[in-house]
Amino acid sequence: MLGQIYSRPASAWQRITLNSLTRTYRTPRVLDEHITLKGYEGLLRQLTVIDLGHEEPTVLVTNNLKIGQAALITRYAQRMLIENNISDKPTT
Numbered sequence: 001m002l003g004q005i006y007s008r009p010a011s012a013w014q015r016i017t018l019n020s021l022t023r024t025y026r027t028p029r030v031l032d033e034h035i036t037l038k039g040y041e042g043l044l045r046q047l048t049v050i051d052l053g054h055e056e057p058t059v060l061v062t063n064n065l066k067i068g069q070a071a072l073i074t075r076y077a078q079r080m081l082i083e084n085n086i087s088d089k090p091t092t
Contacts, residue, residue: 002057013050015027016070018073019070020074020077027051028051028073030047030069031047031048034046044063046059047059047073048060058073060072
């Protein structure tokens with residue numbers, strides 16, 4: 001999968017701006033594609049994001065075909081922060 005991602009031409013990627021003022025990496029590059037998955041009926045959307053501050057690309061798959069790229073990436077980033085915070089809590 002990484003080979004396919006990195007073999008995409010520069011023209012396939014779109015640079016976007018994330019509106020969050022606290023982010024260091026505010027201008028990632030995004031590859032926005034429609035995909036299908038075996039065993040799932042309907043069209044899905046796959047966003048591949050690079051230049052987001054991670055070593056490897058972030059791949060998001062959603063059935064929301066309408067929301068803007070920046071809003072979708074911000075929503076998932078917020079969810080990941082919440083999940084990481086919950087997993088870091090000591091169990092009693």
